[in-house]
Amino acid sequence: QLGAVMNSRAVVNLPLNTRDTYQLLQLQPGVQSQQGYDLFAGSENAGVVSVNGGRGRSNNFNVNGGDANDQFIAVPAVQPSPDEIEEFRVLTNTFDAEYGRNSGSVVNVVTKGGTNSIHGDAYEFFRNTKLDARGFFDGTRPQWNQNQFGGTFGGPIRKDRTFFFVSAEDREIVQGNPSDLVTLPTAAERNGDFTAGP
Secondary structure, X not given: OEEEEEEHHHHHHOOOXXXXXXXXXXXXXXXXXXXXXXXXXXXXXXXOEEEOOOOOOXXXXXEXXXXXXXXXXXXXXXXXXXXXEEEEEXXXXXXOOOOOOOOOEEEEEEEXXXXXXXXXXEEEEEEOHHHOOOOOOOOOOOOEEEEEEEEEEEEEEEOOOEEEEXXXXXXXXXXXOOOOOOOOOOHHHHOOOOOOOO
């Protein structure tokens, strides 16, 4: 089998725009992003990638061994938060027949589990207008505030036998779109006199 494994430390510490774990697919050899919002040609979703020249719809996604595919458009239906991932494995070639289904790649995500000790974390990632640069053609910086916050919590239910682990994440985006300069009509033009104009 050909592929790669990323542990939880790499998944959490590598920078991810919008914290989408499936963006890490593009770090693997033979994997190319397919940009463009089209049902057949590509998608803006990070999980839609071409593996070894295959179609973007030819990938198989599993979370904890269960099917995590959107059957209609063949994109990942379950996207775990980076903080709840224990291991991220991508098989790009000659994978076992047990996986079947698709010819592109097999993406296996294993989530964390609880332990005998209580553990967890809370976090917030933000992007702010004051931290952004102004576009070359923009007169002002358009508003862009992005806040992603959440946390994880795990522990024992019954020592050495039963454990729990939960994770939650939310994202709030406030985005302004820049526009070209708009010329407003003068007072004379509002009254129907267009003789002063071109």
